[in-house]
Amino acid sequence: xxxxxxxxxxxxxxxxxxxxxxxxxxxxxxxxxxxxxxxxxxxxxxxxxxxxxxxxxxxxxxxxxxxxxxxxxxxxxxxxxxxxxxxxxxxxxxxxxxxxxxxxxxxxxxxxx
Amino acid sequence: xxxxxxxxxxxxxxxxxxxxxxxxxxxxxxxxxxxxxxxxxxxxxxxxxxxxxxxxxxxxxxxxxxxxxxxxxxxxxxxxxxxxxxxxxxxxxxxxxxxxxxxxxxxxxxxxxx
Numbered sequence: 001x002x003x004x005x006x007x008x009x010x011x012x013x014x015x016x017x018x019x020x021x022x023x024x025x026x027x028x029x030x031x032x033x034x035x036x037x038x039x040x041x042x043x044x045x046x047x048x049x050x051x052x053x054x055x056x057x058x059x060x061x062x063x064x065x066x067x068x069x070x071x072x073x074x075x076x077x078x079x080x081x082x083x084x085x086x087x088x089x090x091x092x093x094x095x096x097x098x099x100x101x102x103x104x105x106x107x108x109x110x111x112x113x
Numbered sequence: 114x115x116x117x118x119x120x121x122x123x124x125x126x127x128x129x130x131x132x133x134x135x136x137x138x139x140x141x142x143x144x145x146x147x148x149x150x151x152x153x154x155x156x157x158x159x160x161x162x163x164x165x166x167x168x169x170x171x172x173x174x175x176x177x178x179x180x181x182x183x184x185x186x187x188x189x190x191x192x193x194x195x196x197x198x199x200x201x202x203x204x205x206x207x208x209x210x211x212x213x214x215x216x217x218x219x220x221x222x223x224x225x226x227x
Binding site: 004033035040041042043044045048088090093097098099100101102103104105106 | 117144146153154155156157158161169204206208214215216217218219220221
């Protein structure tokens with residue numbers, strides 16, 4: 001079946017550092033989504049990507065839709081303590097419905113002030 | 114504009130009891146999804162509902178689990194005769210009509226089975 005593999009599994013960085021994480025798939029996706037989950041809360045959408053090669057920013061966050069459509073990258077610049085959380089990539093399990101999603105296992109980010 | 118509301122936030126049940134989890138979607142959203150998250154894992158799709166209809170329940174366990182989204186009132190995820198393996202966080206998400214908009218998630222119900 002389809003799988004999304006995220007790496008790294010966890011990161012522990014100093015405040016102010018840049019962060020990169022990625023997500024790879026065994027199959028092609030037409031949409032990539034990046035969510036952040038804070039402890040005890042539900043995932044919140046950060047960035048949605050709809051076209052291969054697309055590069056989209058949301059403040060200090062930048063995400064790219066890989067040209068092969070089998071991967072995506074998320075970068076966070078100048079990290080701050082509130083960036084702490086779990087970052088998930090996700091893609092639709094069926095085309096035309098971005099509600100039925102498969103999620104990666106997450107990248108846990110910790111930021112040291 | 115209130116977000117997706119789930120209750121209760123925490124639910125403790127003994128083995129064999131029933132668990133009822135409620136979800137009120139965002140205003141104007143007619144599509145509801147339920148996801149389950151085990152510790153240290155990503156979310157896994159369970160079921161997709163529209164008002165009075167189950168559209169896709171391919172992620173639901175075959176037994177003990179059921180979901181509904183009645184014409185009036187919240188969506189309900191019901192787990193009968195709970196077992197310890199049902200302990201997880203259950204998230205509801207909603208989406209406006211059209212199926213191409215990203216999901217908005219609630220803050221989940223954390224079920225603990227003792």
